[in-house]
Structures are given as C-alpha cells and as structure tokens.
Amino acid sequence: MPSAVSSSGAVAALRLAATGAVAVLIVISGVWGSWGTAQYVMLTKGREHGTVEVTRCGPELCSGPFVPASVGAKTRDSVDIRKSVAVQQGQTYSVIVKPDSDEVVRSGPAGMLYAWLPLGGALLLASVVVAGGLRLARLAWVLAGAGGALLTATFLAL
Structure with missing residues (x-):
C-alpha cells in the first residue's frame, strides 16, 4: 500500500509543478509581448522624441x-x-x-501603460491558472488585482 500513497503524492507534485510552469510561462509571455514596445517608451535616452x-x-x-x-x-x-x-x-x-x-x-504615461497592456492580460490569465491549478487563492487575487489595475489604468489614460 505505501507505493500507492507515494505515487499519488508524486502525481500531485507533478501536477503542481506543471501548473506552476504554465503560470510562469504565461507571465513571461506577457512580459515578452510588452517589451517589444515598452523598451522604446522606457529607455528613451538617445531616441527621437x-x-x-x-x-x-x-x-x-x-x-x-x-x-x-x-x-x-x-x-x-x-x-x-x-x-x-x-x-x-x-x-x-x-x-x-x-x-x-x-x-x-x-510616449509618456499613456504610452507606457499601453505598452504593458499584454502583461496585464497575462496576469489576469495567470491568476486563473494559479487559483484553479495551484489552489493559491491569495496569490491569484494579487495577480488578478495587478492585471486588472494595469488594464483599468491603461483604459483611463488612453
């Protein structure tokens, strides 16, 4: 019987690792999608304004x-x-x-918020994965709050 208990524990650990990896990949994709534009808005030295x-x-x-x-x-x-x-x-x-x-x-605040818009969506999506797959409700609320705040601020700035 001990092998059944350890195998279910291993499956649970594998599920948590896979779900965590998916959540991290979603957030990294949001940063990657945002950085293509955000780099020009944030690193302005030597650029034409x-x-x-x-x-x-x-x-x-x-x-x-x-x-x-x-x-x-x-x-x-x-x-x-x-x-x-x-x-x-x-x-x-x-x-x-x-x-x-x-x-x-x-450029400016509106341009910076607009550049980071893909990250806001990624944070919202990652919050669902964290809540459902990892069962970390507080972390999911933090991710959802950050993503929602970014999307709301962008909407108001534009």
Whole structure:
C-alpha cells in the first residue's frame, strides 16, 4: 500500500509543478509581448522624441507628419503608428521614433501603460491558472488585482 500513497503524492507534485510552469510561462509571455514596445517608451535616452498629427488611417496603421521635439531628431513627412482605439485621425500624439525606421510609438504615461497592456492580460490569465491549478487563492487575487489595475489604468489614460 505505501507505493500507492507515494505515487499519488508524486502525481500531485507533478501536477503542481506543471501548473506552476504554465503560470510562469504565461507571465513571461506577457512580459515578452510588452517589451517589444515598452523598451522604446522606457529607455528613451538617445531616441527621437516629437509629435505626430494623424492625417490618415488604414486598416492596421495610421500615419502623419512627425514634428521633432528633441535635439537630433529630424522632421519626417510621414511616420506610421499602429492603429488602435486610442489613435484617431485628426489627433496629435507625443511619440518616440523606433530606431532605423519611420514607425513611432506613443510616449509618456499613456504610452507606457499601453505598452504593458499584454502583461496585464497575462496576469489576469495567470491568476486563473494559479487559483484553479495551484489552489493559491491569495496569490491569484494579487495577480488578478495587478492585471486588472494595469488594464483599468491603461483604459483611463488612453
């Protein structure tokens, strides 16, 4: 009979390890998805800062002229910014130019929150995995609270 008890303990430990690995992978994926944009917003030294007035929008991108606001930045006739619910034609946005391209990302608090939006969703998803698979209710509430706060702050900032 001791082998049955130890094998069920091993299965439980394996389940906890696998579920924990899935939760960690979800959070890492959220960071990875956010960092592609967040790096430009957070690490601004040496980058071109300015504004873009959105003059036209397509299905995925909006574009408009770039007016520099930092030393070394150059005027561009047209730069591209990803179309989202927060980008509207006729509006002017503070932006940072991605190096070696004509693509820009929003800067400032709204840009930073928007860049970390994938992490907020990942935290919410990980909270469900932690609550259901690991049975760690407090940690799940912390993850859900952090993810929900990030999503709410982004919604209010944009």
